[in-house]
Amino acid sequence: MKIAKRNLSCIILIIVFAIGGFYGWQKYKVFMSAPTTRLAAGSYYPQMPPDDHHIYIQLPINHDDPTFGTFTDFYLLSPNFKPGGNIIFQLYDNQQEMVGMIASTSDFKVFDNRIGNEMSYVLIGNRGVSPTLFPEVFNKDGSPNYALALELYGSNQQIEDIEAVRQDMVKRGLLSEDGKIMIYGGSGGGVLIQQYLDKYGEHVSRVLIESTGAMDLARKNNLTFAKKLYDSNPVAAEVYYKLYQKGKSSPSLAWMLFKIGLEGDTQLQIDILNGDNSSFDLRRKYLYVINWFKLPQNFPLINLIFRFPQELEVKVRIWEVVGDDLIKYNPTSAKEINLMYESLKVLLSDFLEAYRKGEIKSFSCELDRSKYQGEVMVWANTGDQDFGPHIARLISNAYPHSKLAVFEEKAHHVIRKSEFQLNFTKTFFETGLYSQETQKYFDDNSRLVPQLNHTPITAQPLP
Secondary structure, three states, rough: OOOHHHHHHOOOHHHHHHHHHHHHHHHHHHHHOOOOOOOOOOOOOOOOOOEEEEEEEEEOOOOHHHHHHHEEEEEOOOOOOOOOOOOEEEEEOOOOOOOOOOOOOHHHHHHHHHOOOOOOEEOOOOOOOOOOOOHHHHHOOOOOOHHHHHHHHOOHHHHHHHHHHHHHHHHHOOOOOOOOOEEEEHHHHHHHHHHHHHHHHHHHEEEEEEEOHHHHHHHHHEEEHHHHHOHHHHHHHHHHHHHHHOOOOOHHHHHHHHHHHOOOOOHHHHHHHHHHOOOOHHHEEEEEEHHHOOHHHOOHHHHHHHHOHHHHHHHHHHHHHHHHHHHOOOOHHHOOOOOOHHHHHHEEEEEEEHHOOOOOOOOOOOHHHOOOEEEEEEEEOOOOOOOOOOHHHHHHHHOOOOEEEEEEEOOOOOOOOOOHHHHHHHHHHHOOOHHHHHHHHOOOOOOOOOOEEEEEOOOOOOO
16 A cells, blocks of 8 residues: 555656646747747737836837838836936846836836936837847747848847937927937946937937946957956966966856956955866865856856847847957967957857858947037946946047046946945936036045046036
């Protein structure tokens, strides 16, 4: 009798595992399947019905070719949004995939933390980011059409989407009579801001760009878009290059070190590298293993996710900003090691192959920042291993009415802003770059790095 019960229990467990495995496999196939449909015109996502804060809009699939038709996009107004006055567009190119279906007030908190919950701001659901996927950018067999993906998911189309949302808000009476907006963004979103200003800067009064880079300025100054490891952690760069020469480096190691670097932990990078280089240091081997199991730092998992059709837009945008660097990347010294590029060689291997076949080109971006007459504030962190004060200074210098603020921070992002930073942000947007109130923050040497802050000689208060 007991044997029969044990057999029954085993059978039940086998059935449960089989059902779970089948369900997991079906979910995996859904994730790996290219989209075949999109939200129809006049429809909405059930999780996010239209109301005063969730607005749906029809946009061209290709702003340069109306024969492609339109798609249903959306934009979101912050919980405390007030029409007119200072309206801030928070721009994200969705390498972080931050803007999705936001249904409740609590879902806005991460964006409140960027500029404060009292400010009126706008978020835009980006094309190519779930749930707004385009079947057109995939071939019949489900493989990506790389050329079409670059054309339809690229930043040139995103810029036109932003402008279309601004015009829609003018029609709805959500903006002031002059239709002007303000903009905030960081990292890849900061690049998108610079691109938007180049084409539609006359509609923007003030801009805060945080922890970002610039492809064209980097190229003109013989720099790479992403910062080299040696510039932030020369010890780690030397050790990594020795591993690289011996063929003992790996995309997995590079990715882990890159993610750790974005949090500013240079010592942990060194400890892990030394542990990876020595079979006798068990503590450092342990550091490698426990960090490998952290999901954001686990390269095999990231590599799997990058194969999902939902991630194609992310790869398009990364190709735009670093594709030219990646094509030429071939380090010959420790000073040329770039952890981001070490990993992207694998993550964007399909784009590199498409480039070699002549199916796609690298992205060209030449911006004329001198023509923008609005106010620009650029923020940078001293320990930012992605960008940093040097490229931030180049960006700030390129705009006629701009100031640079450098913080003694180790991390790439200022995700959880301090009270000082939130008040600094709010004061800038409300009173302007040259107000006495804003200047008090620039003068606070206990919070900023005075020798690195910079006000271009050409900068003059706007009339």
